[in-house]
Amino acid sequence: MAPILGKHPRPDFSDRPDLNDRGDRAGTPTPDPTPDHDHDHGRRFAAGRAARGRLPLVALAWVAAYGALRVHWASGHQPDDLSPVGTDLVAFTGWAAAALCGAAAVILAALAVPRADTLGPLPRRALSAAAWTAAVCLVASGALLLLDVIGAVLPGLGVRFYPLGALSRAACVTGGILTGLSARAHTRRTRPGCIRCGRRRGAAGPLARTPAWAFWAAYLAVAGCLTRVAAQAVVGFDRSPLSGGPSAVLFEAGFLLGGCLLPPALVHSFGRTWPRFVPALRGRRVPRPLVLWPGTAISGGLTVYFGLMLLQMIWERLHGRNPFPAEGGLDLPESFFWVAVPAYLLWGAGMAVAAHAYARRTRVPCPSCGH
Template sequence: MASIMEAPVRVARSWVPTAALVWAAAYGCLRVWFATGNAPVWKLPGRDLLVPDWIAVAGCLVSAAGVIALGRRPRSRALIRLLWVLAAGWVAAAAFALLDLVAGLLPGLGIPFDLLGMLSRFTALGGAALLGATALAYQRRLDPTCLRCTGRPRPTSIPTWPAWLAVVGCLTRLAAQAAVGFGSSPYDGNLSRIIFEGGFVLAGVALPLLLVYRPGRFFPRWMLLLPGFGLGAGITAYFGVGLLQMIGNVIQGKPAYDDVGLPEAFFWVAVPAYLLWGVGLTLAAYGYQRRTRKPCKGCGL
């Protein structure tokens, strides 16, 4: 009985909440430095995050306050949910990290690569991971079944509809491009573009299906989980924010998207299609992770 009572304390005093506080303090100071006129010239979207600097400062303060409050009220489900919301918010704010990856891996596409912006965005994503891990640590304390996991058994099968949602999103995006012509793509036509388009099809068709069907079990878990979660979260955040910006522009009487030589109707098809793709891929990766995880050392499930 004593060991059972002591286990929650070890979880509560883990290094993750402390690391989240250190991140919030350090990144908050950096955001204040940027907000007071010391930010470098960002190349990609005009700023490193998709929110103003002072909003980012406020986000750091709220993140730190949430972690401290949860440490004092470790059984508060409202505070746990708050940390999950904050983690998702930081992912959305750093959505241009997806373009950082593409620009870094395929420089021939012509996408501007901003090293400082990338470092700032990935720092924000690191904070999101720490906030999520903190929320998860306290969330597991609320389940008396097992202090190591959620106490849920591994499913023997997972739904396939998320994968097909991703496939439909990818094919819809390709259909929208076909309607306006593949020659109108803003990317340069070279080897990098060929690699990009090949990876586009693999990530939009092959990867989602491998995550939910039996052939995917023959691959190492990391080979499917890393791109599944990484691309899924990146696409969802980037194009989710993009869709909200388009709606906001229309409400203000502005064009939904900046003029890049493509009809506006294209974006109303392509951006929601990307969002479906990202959501489907993320859900498919989550199902794959649950089905293939190792049995918990605490409860055996």
């Protein structure tokens, strides 16, 4: 056997062409895909940068159209019955809302001018601050949109839905969001930093671990939710203005999930990786929007709505008036609202901080600067 093995050595397949490689089989070298990949990535980046440059124009068109509607309504053509309080917006109503849209349109027009990117540091910061101020005012004016969402999703809950008022508030909030995005895009284009993501050199990157302040914020949000439940328990659950039925059950379930499960999910590992007791998904990564988007939306709605309500309560009480007189079937002691409204605000603000930490914890680093 030894001579036979020596006479017929084992063939060497090291130089054999790979049959799965069509380029080698055809005798032609396989091109390196890296340049094409970089070229495609560069084109996508350039397209995204151009889209961000057009964003102020889109926001300008939106705010100008909505401002024209506000002028028409303020001149005596506003419909009635747009919300529980009569008007569709809060904080800025009537001609004040039209003036706010006009100011936002002027600011967006300035952001859309190409020379705005070449302004000096002080004018650039002033323009950005004005844009953010207009964005916050527009979003705050549509605070009643939170009730519209609840009334539309749960029609049998007892929260009346106002279709025309809801559309107006949605348009106002959308204008505020577009204005804020335009301000952020302008800041990223003009400040020194990474050309790809716009972050400054040395900026904080993704969090390696969830910080202690995020845990505190999340559990303060849980405390706010439980305080709200305790306040209702003191006055009696039978005195709730909400109707019964399946809608009430769904609302209470969502209430507890949003107040007792979602905030911890923003800071604990089960909000990033499915836990073991989920049989089909355990060990897999939780989709980022599944946790971040509800956390951001709920915290934003609670903070804006109940923040404005608390300011209104303070204003009414300073002028010697009861912020919530017994009318419209709402007959609850004033002390209940002085506990429930700050509890809602604590819930929203705490979850907003926890959502910010979750966003940084799960953020994909920029391929250029690593931040």
